[in-house]
Structure formats: structure tokens, C-alpha cells
Amino acid sequence: MGFIVAASVLVAGIATSVRLLVSPDALADGSAALVAISVMVASAVSVVGLVMVRARWARRLGLGLMAGQLALALTLEFSIAGWVALGATATCLMLLLGPWLDGFLRRLPAADPLPPASMMLAIALVFVPAGAGVSAPAGPRAMHWVAAGAALLVAWGYARAVSAGLWGARLAVPAALVAAAVQSPPGGAVVLVVLGGALAVLAWLPGSAQAVRPLIPSAPGVAVPPELVPPELLAKAGYDERGRPRKKPGDVPN
DSSP states (O other): OHHHHHHHHHHHHHHHHHHHHHOOTTSOHHHHHHHHHHHHHHHHHHHHIIIIIOOHHHHHHHHHHHHHHHHHHHHSOOOHHHHHHHHHHHHHHHHHHSGGGTTTSOOSOOSSOOOHHHHHHHHHHHTHHHHHHHHOTTOOOHHHHHHHHHHHHHHHHHHTTOHHHHHIIIIIHHHHHHHHHHTSOHHHHHHHHHHHHHHHHHHTSHHHHTTTSOSSOOOSOOOOOGGGSOHHHHHHHTBOTTSOBOOOTTOOOO
16 A cells, blocks of 8 residues: 555645646746755655655655645646646555555654654755746846755765765855845845755754764774684684784794
């Protein structure tokens, strides 16, 4: 049943994205495309979390995404694509809320769970394109596309535990959002500045750094007392029972 629920998340995301691209209504084509990008990426992240990790955060992400898509479907004008998106979203929402998903998801936490701040940061980066699209309903300018692309690139690097992704979330994406705010109407500028500030705060929290920086640094090797090593392993490695290198024939004694 979990795979059916995951498939419904993807179908609802595709239906909503198509609805935005076919009839964007109050949004310009480029603005609707930015919102659709966030919807599709967030849907894919939720599906991967449900299928590959069976994580509870993927369910919560799907629920939040479906709630937003439902509000979007009820706000925009109804059309054939709108009714399809509304039906797919409502069906997915019911499947996500059902008890049949409880047994599919992992009950115990992961051995090395990520801090909540890191999860919130990664998900917030995915929704930057949507924020850029909503902030410019008449059509995105160049910096809106730059901010959206930078956020997705940084999110990809951060998800792969690359330190450049963390610094991009701390500096590059907030700066790009502020630059995009300059090219936005007053209401959209407020949205982008608040979004950039929230991302910067999340990125500078200690928990966000743990996603790319291990708590315990790795060491090149660990010393093991020779008494704990089987004698045959010491012999194969060229050491005696005291852990000293065995003398080879022809070695000059010290």
C-alpha cells in the first residue's frame, strides 16, 4: 500500500504542475513554471522518502504539499485540468491520512538521524522557486530565475553532504533572493526578503552543519592492543605476539 500512496503523490504533483502550465490564471507563464518546478521537486522528494527510506518526514512533507495543492486548486479557476488536479490531490490526501501507511513507514528512528534544522533547510530550499514565482505574478525577471536555480543547485549539494551546499544556503541563496526582491513588486519583495532571512537563520543553526560535518571526526587508524589480536593475524601481518615487527633473515640487529 505504501507504494500506491507514493505513486499518488507523484500523480498529484504532475496533475497540479500540468494545471499550472496549461492555465496559470493570475500568474504569468514563467511564474507558474517556477511554482510547478517546486511542486514536482517536492513531490519527487516525498516519493523517494516514502519508497526508499520509509521515513515519517516524507509523509509529513506529502501532507503539507497536498494541503498547498488543494488550496491552490480551490483558488484558481476551474477547468478540466483543474478538476483532474483537484481529484488527484484529494485522493492522495486521503491516502496519506489513512492508517494503512502506519505499518509501511519505519517506526524506529534512524541510527544517525539528521537534526530537524537540516531537514527544514533542505525542504525550504526546494520551495524557493515557488516563492520566486509567487513574488512576481506578472512574470519573473532574471534574478528570480537565478535565485530559483541557485536554490535547487544548493539543495542538491546540501543533500549530498557537500560543504559548499551549506555555505550556499548561508550566503548565496539569501543574497540572490534579496537581489530578486529588488526586481519584485512591494508585496513580492517582502516575501523574498522574509524567505531569504528564514533560510539564512536555518542555515546558520548548529543542526544544519551536522548534515555535512560529522560529530565525531574520522581517524586514519585505531590502535588495538596486540593481546586482543589473534596470533595468526599478527603473524600474517609480520608482527610477533607483542606487536613488534618480526626480524627477517639478514636484518642487522640494533
